[in-house]
Amino acid sequence: MRGALTLCLLLLAATLAALMLGPVRLSPALLWQGLSSGEGPGALVLGTIRGPRVLTALGAGAVLGLSGALFQALFRNPLAAPDIMGFTAGAGLTIIAAIALGLTLPPPLLAAGGGLVAALLVVLLSQRRGHATPPLTMILVGLGIGFIASALSSFLLTLLPHPQAAEAQRWLTGSLAARDWTHVAQVWLIGAALTALALAQLRRLAALELGEDLAAGLGLRVGRARLALAGTAVLLAAAGVAVAGPVPFIALMSGPLGARLTGAQRLQGRMLSAAGTGALVLVVADLAARAALPGIQLPAGVMTGLLGAPYLLWRLSREMEKGEL
Amino acid sequence: MLRLLGLLALLALALVLALSVGARPVTPAVALEALRAYDPTNPDHVTLMAIRLPRLAAGLIAGGALGVAGTIMQVMTRNPLADPGLLGVNSGAAFALLIGATVLGAPDAASVALLTFPGAAMASALVFILGGGLRGDVGPVRLTLAGAALNALLLSLVTAIVLIRQDTLDMFRFWVAGSLTQAASRPLLEMALIAGAGGVFALAVAPQIEALSLGAALSRGLGTKPRRVQAAALVVVTLCTGAAVAVAGPIAFLGLMVPPLARLVAGHALRRELLASALLGAALLLFADTLGRVVMPPAEVRAGIMTALIGGPVFLWVARRLRPGATA
Incomplete structure (x- = not known):
């Protein structure tokens, strides 16, 4: 309980800081004035500049974090995450492909399609007859699928004219620049629906965590339950990618980090703290990327890369000590 | 012998295609004429001597060097997924190059290019240690993920540098996926010598590396010192990868694809494998570069993207066959 409170307070503080800090610094009073009266610099910042950006970051971070935690529980492996296994890269690829081919479909749909195809390929290609996978x-x-998706994305980038290519490149890094309320609505609505769907499946996930044999003994249709959970998790990741680009490492980090932060033991608590931690990490990373160098806006993905890569290395050395890799 | 001739024929085919195919097709006869009697007023001759020939040289250097580096890495780690690109050694070298060009300013191409060697050395030592190499068992998943993490870290740093210094944007395009298009401005002769030295050194230490690949305990019995052999392999990988990145940027997947093919041709004798790797690597990179020129004209797809497109499925094929849980 105290852990959950800490996470909420941290989220609140990060959100406030992200709204206040920037080229134009605002006091909480000005923000409040903007919120209550809809006038003054606070209203402008809240309504068009930082408000949508911060809310998009919160939503995208939360869905990515939840997606990662679901995969980690499903595979019972801390390295299983949609960003490691190429699902976010697949989601990014379809969006770049649509830009290159001149298709105008809604990004969430494209990202969902790409993510699902990538996941399907991973499942199919890692199966061999007569062996458990x-x-x-x-x-x-999954890493290999990610490599191919990235290669195809760079291939498509060469087809785009220069300014468009630079923009697409930035998007592929994972960026929250110039988000508007459509993005906010997209990620929050889709995210809320998918989160509800995921939470409804938690009992099955809890059974699966005991091991497949035991879960089957409890009367669970193991294959179907796994498929539904993995599908939900892929869609969650795609919802994040659609508004923020394939931001690296959020999904990988949030689950373990959240569990440590809140000390949650039970599955539901772990999932919710992963979502909260994902939101926290992305908002802080975006703020750090904006504030790191005056006058220059780095994409948030650069910051999560700088944070996440050392985390992955540390994780690998931990796994090594446990002898699990 | 027959197989060696086959490899040489393959390389010769790659050379001819690399010289003649492109936006301005040049027939082999004209190419020969340009080499014998160069006429600076003939546009075909100029294309050949000023553009295609340096590009060809860069392809030979980078392809051969990456083939050798890949084979050494795969044998040392006993891991069929090892590759200078995937394990971040390319990124380390290219990162050092970018730092040299932006932070120190670029006095001349040759001296900046020398920075690739410390970069490659640090990256390969780091990924080897992080992948568990010092303990003797380098799990494929662990090593590949350590490489992916190193790549992601360096890519983030480079993206940040490029956004801060807009003038380095061209460097960045070169940095992200290797290409042979800037060959004429690269220190080809110096790097050819260094890559050649790396290759010769690899041949010299091949017996010790082979002994070590039997396992640390057995190789000690045969009188090899594991640490010393690891250091020698590190030198080979550094020299070869550094030279390749200096002429062509980071080209991934070549070092992944070449070793199994080389083993197919040359069998399990490391010296012959290394020779075959150099020939195959050069031929494959030239093919990839030529393919990139014709696949969607007038745009040119960089050689590094082509090798990734070809090599990605190869990675999948190898990964499917590995049973990480079962073999470790």
């Missing part, structure tokens, strides 16, 4: 094989195959 170890999670590590799936992770490796």
Whole structure:
């Protein structure tokens, strides 16, 4: 309980800081004035500049974090995450492809399609007849799918004229610049629906965490339950990618980080703290990317890359000590 | 012998295609004429000597060097997914190059290019240690993920640098996926010598590396010192990868694809494998570069993207066959 409170307070503080800090610095009083009266610099910042950006970051971070935690529980492996296994790269690829081919479809739909196809490929390609599929094989195959998706994205980038290519490049890094209320509505509505869907499946996930045999013994249709959970998790990641680009490492970090932050033991608590931590990390990363160098806006993905890569290395050395890799 | 001739024929085919195919097709006869009697007023001759020939040289250097580096890495880590690009060694070298060009300013191309070597050395040592190499068992998942993390870290740093210094944007395009298009402005001769030295050194230490690949305990019994052999392999990887990045930027997946093919041709003898890797690597990179020129004209797809498109499925094929949980 105290852990959850800490996370909420941190989220509140990060959100406030992200709204206040920037080229134009605002006091809480000015923000409040803008919120209550709809006038003054506070209203402008809240309504068009930082408000949508921060809310998009919160939503995208939350869905990515939840998606990562779902995969980690499903595979019972801390390295299983949509950003490691190529699902976010697949989601990014379809959006770049639509830009390059001149298609105008809604980004969430495109991202969902790309993510699902990538996931399907990972499942199909890591199966071999007569063998059980170890999670590590799936992770490796997923890495390969991610490599191919990134290669195809860079291939498509060469087709775009220069300014468009630079913009697409920035988007592929994961960026929250110039978001508007459509993005906010998209990620929050889709995210809320998918979160509800995920929470409804938690009992099945809890059974799966006991091991497949035990879950089957409890009367669970293991294959179907896994498929539904993985599908939900892929869609959650795609909802995040559609508004923020394939931001790296949020999904990988949020689950373990959230569990440590809140000390949550039970599945529901772990999932919610992963979502909260994802939101926290993305808002802070975006703020850091904006504030790191005056006058220059780095994409948030650069910051999560700088944070996440050392985390992944540390994680690997931990796994090594436990002898699990 | 027959197989060696086959490899040489393949390389010769790659050379001819690389010289003749492109936006301005040049027939082999004209190419020969340009080499014998160069006429600076003939546009075909100028294309050949000023553009295609340096590009060809860069392809030979980078392809051969990456083939050798990939084979050494795969044998040392006993891991079929090892590759200078995937494990971040390319990124380390290219990162050092970018730092040299932006922070120190670029006095001349050759001296900045030398920075790739410390960069490659640090990255390969780091990824080897992080992947568990010092303990003797380098799990494929661990090593590949350590490489992915290193790549992501360096890419983030580079993106930040490029956004701060807009003038380095061209460097960035070169940095992200290697390409042979800037070959004429690269220190080809110096890097050819260094890559050649790396290759010769690899041949010299091949027996020790082979002994080590039997396992640390057995190799000690045979009188090799594991740490010393690891250091020697590090030198080979550094020299070869550094030279390749200096002429062509980071080209991934070549070092992944070449070693299994080389083993197919040359069998399990490391010296012959290394020779075959150099020839195959050069031929494959030239093919990839030529393909990138014709696949969607007038745009040119960089060689590094082509090798990634070809190599990605190869990675999947190898990854499927590995049973990480079962073999470790």
